[in-house]
Amino acid sequence: MRKSEPGSASRHTRVGERLIGALLFASGALSIVATVGIVVVLLTESLGFFAEVSPVEFLAGTRWSPDLVPRSFGILPLVNGTFLVAAGAALIALPVGLATAIYLSEFASIRTKRTVKPALEILAGIPTVVYGYFAVILVTPVLRTLFPGVGVFNAASAAIVVGIMILPMVSSLSEDALSAVPGSLREAAYGVGATRFEVATRIVVPAGLPGIAASFILAISRAIAETIVVTLAAGATPGMTLDLLQSVQTMTAYIVQVSLGDAPSGSIEYRTLFAVGLLLFLITLALNLLSQRMTTRFRESFR
Amino acid sequence: MSPGAPRGGRFDTRLEARRRAGIRFMWLCRLAVAFGVASLVVLLVSLAADGLPALSFEFLTSYPSRFPERAGIRSAILGSAWMLALVAVMSFPLGVGAALYLEEYAPTNRFTTLLKTNIANLASVPSIVYGILGLAVFVRFLALERSLLAGAATLSLLVLPIVNIAAREAIRAVPDSLREAAYALGATRWQAIRHHVLPAAMPGILSGTILGLSRAGGETAPLLIIGALTFIAFDPLSPMDPFTALPIQIFNWTTDPRGEFHALAAGAIVVLLGVLLMMNAAAILIRNRFER
Numbered sequence: 001m002r003k004s005e006p007g008s009a010s011r012h013t014r015v016g017e018r019l020i021g022a023l024l025f026a027s028g029a030l031s032i033v034a035t036v037g038i039v040v041v042l043l044t045e046s047l048g049f050f051a052e053v054s055p056v057e058f059l060a061g062t063r064w065s066p067d068l069v070p071r072s073f074g075i076l077p078l079v080n081g082t083f084l085v086a087a088g089a090a091l092i093a094l095p096v097g098l099a100t101a102i103y104l105s106e107f108a109s110i111r112t113k114r115t116v117k118p119a120l121e122i123l124a125g126i127p128t129v130v131y132g133y134f135a136v137i138l139v140t141p142v143l144r145t146l147f148p149g150v151g152v153f154n155a156a157s158a159a160i161v162v163g164i165m166i167l168p169m170v171s172s173l174s175e176d177a178l179s180a181v182p183g184s185l186r187e188a189a190y191g192v193g194a195t196r197f198e199v200a201t202r203i204v205v206p207a208g209l210p211g212i213a214a215s216f217i218l219a220i221s222r223a224i225a226e227t228i229v230v231t232l233a234a235g236a237t238p239g240m241t242l243d244l245l246q247s248v249q250t251m252t253a254y255i256v257q258v259s260l261g262d263a264p265s266g267s268i269e270y271r272t273l274f275a276v277g278l279l280l281f282l283i284t285l286a287l288n289l290l291s292q293r294m295t296t297r298f299r300e301s302f303r
Numbered sequence: 304m305s306p307g308a309p310r311g312g313r314f315d316t317r318l319e320a321r322r323r324a325g326i327r328f329m330w331l332c333r334l335a336v337a338f339g340v341a342s343l344v345v346l347l348v349s350l351a352a353d354g355l356p357a358l359s360f361e362f363l364t365s366y367p368s369r370f371p372e373r374a375g376i377r378s379a380i381l382g383s384a385w386m387l388a389l390v391a392v393m394s395f396p397l398g399v400g401a402a403l404y405l406e407e408y409a410p411t412n413r414f415t416t417l418l419k420t421n422i423a424n425l426a427s428v429p430s431i432v433y434g435i436l437g438l439a440v441f442v443r444f445l446a447l448e449r450s451l452l453a454g455a456a457t458l459s460l461l462v463l464p465i466v467n468i469a470a471r472e473a474i475r476a477v478p479d480s481l482r483e484a485a486y487a488l489g490a491t492r493w494q495a496i497r498h499h500v501l502p503a504a505m506p507g508i509l510s511g512t513i514l515g516l517s518r519a520g521g522e523t524a525p526l527l528i529i530g531a532l533t534f535i536a537f538d539p540l541s542p543m544d545p546f547t548a549l550p551i552q553i554f555n556w557t558t559d560p561r562g563e564f565h566a567l568a569a570g571a572i573v574v575l576l577g578v579l580l581m582m583n584a585a586a587i588l589i590r591n592r593f594e595r
Contacts, residue, residue: 020493021408027400028409031422031467034460038432041439099335107329108336116336123343125583127521129550130572133557134346137353137565164342171339195318197325218427225429227524232557252431252524259434259528265443277435281428288427 042281045274052268058275064238064249066272073272075279077238081155081248082280085230086223088159088244089166093223094216096163097170098205101212104171105178106200117172124168128228135161135233143245153235153247161233162226166219173218177211178204182302210298214291221287225280227252251280350569350576357570366536367552371563376571378535382451382546383520383578385539389455390462390519395512397459398466402508405467406474407496426464433461434528442529449530452542457525462515469511473504506593510586517582521575523550549575 050058053073061074100120104113140157144150181204189199205212235247236257249257255273263269365375401422409415437457447453477500485495501508526532526548532555535547547555549571556568 014491017491017493021404024400024404024408027397028404028418030397031401031418031425031463034425034436034463035421037440038428038436041436042432045439096335096338099332100339103329103332103336107332112336116340119340119343122580123339123346125517125579126346127523127550127575127579129521129523129553129557130346130350130576132523133553133565133568133572134349136557137569138345138349164339167339167342193316195321195325197328198321201328221427225431227429227431227527228554232554252429255431255435256524256527259438259530260532262530274435274439277432281432284427284429285424288424292423 038281042274042278045271046278048266049268049271049275052271053275062240064254066269071268075251075276077240078249078251078254078276079279080240080242081230081234081238082224082250082252084155084242084244084248085159085162085226085234085250086220088155089162089223089226090216090220092160092163093167093170093219097167097215097219098174098212100167100171101174101178102200102205105175106196106204120168120171123164124172126165128165128226131161131165132228132232135229140233147245150245151235151247153233153237154245155234155248156244158230158232158234159244161229162223165226165229166222169222170215170219173215174208174212177208177215177298180211180298180302181207208298210294210301214294214298217287217291217294221284221291224287225252225284227256231256251276255280350572353566354569354571354573357566358573362567362570363574367534367547367555368536371561371567374564374567376549376552376574378538379547379549379552379571380574381538382535382548382551383575385451385542385546386455386458386548387516387520389451389542390458391512391516393455393459394462394466394515394519398463398512398515399470399508401463401467402470402474403496403501406471407492407500422464422467426468430461430522431524431528433457434525436460437525437529447543449533449545450543451539451546453529454526454531454546454548455542457529458519458522461522461525462519465515465518466512469514470504470508473507473511474500476507477503506589510590510593513582513586513589517579517586520582521550521579523554526551527554549578 058073058075060076061072062076063072063074064077065072104116108116135157139160140152140154143154143157185203185207186199189203194202230250231253234250234253236249236253237247238249238254239246241248255276258269258273261269263273362375363380364377365373366377368374405415405418434457437453441447441453441456442449481499481503482495485499490498531546531548531551533545533547535545539546553568553571553575556564556571
């Protein structure tokens, strides 16, 4: 917040000053317009959808078949696909990311940090379409050689690559959390004879736990929202399978499928896009708010 | 829990076992670090191996084609360049304007807090949701069709929070003494901002904007949703023209079952990553000079 103000007795106050203030306010208020826009667009089109499909069928139905007669709009297969890929990705990214964070914060020399951190930053800056290419061209063929019978599209390939994609997010946010643990805690533990390993795992990690949890939740939210990798690698077969070697369709991949198909405005296909988008928006919003709350609590605990 | 740890008030002094547990753990952590670094190396090496041979003058200057040996990324490069320019024109003034309002003008009240929380939340809205917003508002409601302008407006909304947050940090870092000195000489608020705050904050603002633009340059999902996956074999000449962009072209070639197109995708990725890495490097350079 600004601390100083121009003198109120200034004789040079011009109309222009007020106009500029108003313009700047308008650009600030645009963010509210964007949020309202997102909510209104998702809600109005979804309301049209729910006029034809009951919310109970949508949320509890286990068959997703929006264009084949008999039509069925149970979203659980898409939710299942989304969570299957996200869980697989989390299985890779959370332990590897946390171990990387512990190493960087507690063990690594400055020289190691100087090489590893930029590498992770590059990994974080690579566009998702490149990860998608990586999944299709590299990971899927390897999986198909290792496990005969794996299809061209499978959840495992998407999960592995999404895991690598969210890894830098887990490691950098968790490292921030671990580095924020006050040195006095470590010194106290060393003072009573703990080894470096014990200090890291019994003192620093528990103290940084809310921050670590926040990074985990944010990374999972990112995996749930991931679109391109799952569209390219996991395919378009909505199903209730928990088999990572099968093709699945995620909520995001379905949204892409509809928008590539050129559904006319007002049709039920066009509206499913918004209903699925609304659910995706609500899930990620809930996870992001949860993550923010944990970060705030974490900061307060060391104040 | 390892057996050698202090627990429940009793103190275990089996130091050797405890050290060994520590060393085992450290190697486990090293393995994790190696996994991340190795992923990057494998990714870059395989891209270089597949993509570099595809690069040629013809590849850069030809339009996409059904025949892999004739296909190129001319319209994709031009589309991405248009897109970045339009996003810059839209997101820079709006993002910086909002930052100036929040840091220099806004009173401390609930509305200001609401604005800040709202922007933080917008920064984490999935990019595909921005695509849905763009499809409903820009493509259909405002009838911009599948034009560069519709795509750029969608991506601008996506990067606005990024530009805004970076600009606010840069503006906050300008010492108050600068403002006070300007006010003492009779400057109005805008004069102080225009001549003192903005120039001092500009390196930080620019580096944040470039990072936002590099995010926009790599985005695929929102453009797919607004319907940009089309065959474009001409140069886009105005913001109202339909377009393709590098990420779209890469997506398209990756989905092609014919293997010849995968090498083209790798070539396009090399070009895209080259541009994005240069943008990120420029942002870091600007920031470092500013910090010194």
